[in-house]
Each structure stands twice: as C-alpha cells, then as structure tokens.
Amino acid sequence: MLEALEASDGFLSAQQLHATLREQGQRVGLATVYNRLRILADTHQVDVLRTESGEALYRRCGAQGHHHHLRCRRCGSVQEVESAEVEAWAHSLAKKAGFSDISHTIEITGLCEKCHG
Amino acid sequence: MLEALEASDGFLSAQQLHATLREQGQRVGLATVYNRLRILADTHQVDVLRTESGEALYRRCGAQGHHHHLRCRRCGSVQEVESAEVEAWAHSLAKKAGFSDISHTIEITGLCEKCHG
DNA sequence: CAGATAATGAGAACGGTTACAATTTGGTAT
DNA sequence: ATACCAAATTGTAACCGTTCTCATTATCTG
Numbered sequence: 001m002l003e004a005l006e007a008s009d010g011f012l013s014a015q016q017l018h019a020t021l022r023e024q025g026q027r028v029g030l031a032t033v034y035n036r037l038r039i040l041a042d043t044h045q046v047d048v049l050r051t052e053s054g055e056a057l058y059r060r061c062g063a064q065g066h067h068h069h070l071r072c073r074r075c076g077s078v079q080e081v082e083s084a085e086v087e088a089w090a091h092s093l094a095k096k097a098g099f100s101d102i103s104h105t106i107e108i109t110g111l112c113e114k115c116h117g
Numbered sequence: 118m119l120e121a122l123e124a125s126d127g128f129l130s131a132q133q134l135h136a137t138l139r140e141q142g143q144r145v146g147l148a149t150v151y152n153r154l155r156i157l158a159d160t161h162q163v164d165v166l167r168t169e170s171g172e173a174l175y176r177r178c179g180a181q182g183h184h185h186h187l188r189c190r191r192c193g194s195v196q197e198v199e200s201a202e203v204e205a206w207a208h209s210l211a212k213k214a215g216f217s218d219i220s221h222t223i224e225i226t227g228l229c230e231k232c233h234g
Numbered sequence: 235c236a237g238a239t240a241a242t243g244a245g246a247a248c249g250g251t252t253a254c255a256a257t258t259t260g261g262t263a264t
Numbered sequence: 265a266t267a268c269c270a271a272a273t274t275g276t277a278a279c280c281g282t283t284c285t286c287a288t289t290a291t292c293t294g
Binding site: 144145146147148149152170171 | 272273274275276281282
Binding site: 013014015030031034035038053054055056 | 280281282283284
C-alpha cells in the first residue's frame with residue numbers, strides 16, 4: 001500500500017487509493033484502506049491534508065521531518081517545501097502570544113506550468 | 118447572522134451557528150444557514166477553515182485583507198496574524214516553480230495561556 | 235494440529251453538507 | 265386591497281466520505 005502511495009507523485013484520496021489497488025488486482029476492502037491510512041497518518045508515515053471540500057488526501061513524503069507543500073489545484077502534483085525562517089516566525093509568534101504545544105500548517109496552491117491556461 | 122458570527126470570538130461551525138440563532142429565538146432553517154454561509158464565504162465576507170475532522174468553521178474577521186490565524190486547539194479562540202515577509206516568501210517560491218494563480222493558507226495552532234495545563 | 239489472537243472486509247451506520255420541491259415572503263402593477 | 269411574480273426560505277431526503285460492526289479469514293504459538 002505504501003508502494004502505491006509512493007508511486008503516485010501527488011496526494012491520493014482513500015477512495016482513489018482503494019481503486020488503484022483494486023486495479024492492480026489486489027483484493028482489499030475499502031475499510032482496510034481507511035484503517036491502514038489512519039494508522040500510517042497517526043504514526044506520521046504519511047502526510048494528510050484536507051481538500052476544500054473536506055476530503056482527506058494522503059501522501060507518502062520523501063522528506064522525513066516537518067515540511068510543507070506546493071500543490072497544483074488542477075492536476076494535484078506536489079512539491080515539498082521548507083523554510084527555516086518561516087518555521088521560526090510561526091513558532092516565535094505563537095510563543096509571544098503565550099501559546100504552548102505549537103504547530104502549524106502551510107499550504108501553497110496554484111496552477112503549475114503544465115496546467116496553466 | 119453576521120452579527121452572531123461577530124459576537125463569537127472564535128470560529129463557529131454551521132450547526133453551532135444555527136443553534137445559536139435558534140436560541141436567540143430566530144426561526145431559521147439549517148439549510149438557510151448553510152446557503153448564506155456559502156454566499157458569505159464566496160464573497161469573502163467570512164473566513165472558512167476546515168477542522169481536522171473535515172468540518173467547516175466560519176468566522177467574520179476584523180481584518181479586511183488577506184491574513185492568517187493563530188488558534189487555540191482547545192477553546193477555539195483566535196488571533197489574526199500577518200507577515201509581509203511570509204506572504205512574499207510563499208508567492209516568490211511558487212512563482213519560481215512556475216506556478217500561477219497562487220494562493221496559500223497558514224494556520225498556527227497551539228494551546229493558549231488559559232487552556233495550557 | 236488446535237486454539238488463541240489479530241487482521242480483514244462487506245455492509246450498515248453516521249455526520250456534515252447539499253439538492254430538491256414546496257411554501258412563504260416581499261415587491262409591483264392593477 | 266388584490267393579484268401576480270420572483271426571490272428567499274425551509275424541512276426533508278439524498279449524498280458522500282468516513283467510521284463502526286461483526287462475521288470471516290489469516291497468522292501466530294505451543
């Protein structure tokens with residue numbers, strides 16, 4: 001299952017992943033896909049993000065640590081993104097406001113070169 | 118309805134808002150709340166974000182332009198946040214990657230001073 | 235091989251959201 | 265006032281992604 005996620009260059013929904021596995025001939029139930037994805041997400045082996053419509057998308061990321069994504073709204077292709085400055089900014093800002101247990105998410109979206117037009 | 122949203126200092130779900138309006142004695146249908154919220158969101162009169170569980174939360178923001186939020190995971194209280202540097206970073210990064218029609222979201226979450234402990 | 239344990243998966247249930255059709259509301263012309 | 269029309273509103277049913285249930289199947293262990 002992780003292989004199928006890695007094979008895809010973008011984020012997949014649980015149902016897309018299920019369909020993909022089925023097409024490959026694997027007899028796997030949708031419930032199992034959801035269960036395993038949840039475990040993988042809980043253990044930070046895959047990244048999760050939410051579509052505008054509320055759907056959950058999953059991806060096996062190359063980068064191990066904390067990072068963010070630049071994603072094409074049309075084709076779904078994804079690049080990983082990092083910036084120590086921005087990390088520091090987010091953290092110090094929250095700290096100044098008295099927050100603890102700080103985390104953050106950053107999503108940059110747009111139309112990639114291929115999809116533009 | 119906008120008043121009810123403004124009265125709340127944090128984000129409200131559509132259903133919470135509906136309940137609030139009902140408690141105030143207004144006879145309003147859930148469908149209407151959803152409809153009007155959608156219109157308000159489409160016209161950028163309210164901000165929308167998605168819970169981890171996929172639920173949509175709405176807020177009438179003080180700041181008019183583009184901005185982000187620092188939010189307490191426990192009590193839901195929200196502060197508005199801006200940073201020209203981060204805006205520029207996100208935009209130039211996407212542009213360098215060949216992206217157009219660029220947008221981004223940043224959410225910083227944690228436990229606020231009151232809720233910490 | 236037997237028995238216990240965990241993983242699996244088809245289908246039901248669930249919760250937030252949207253679509254639909256009927257009703258109400260508000261305005262305008264008669 | 266009254267009749268008429270268009271837009272807004274509303275309860276309910278449908279929808280869709282996700283989670284739960286629990287019978288079945290696979291995997292360990294001795």
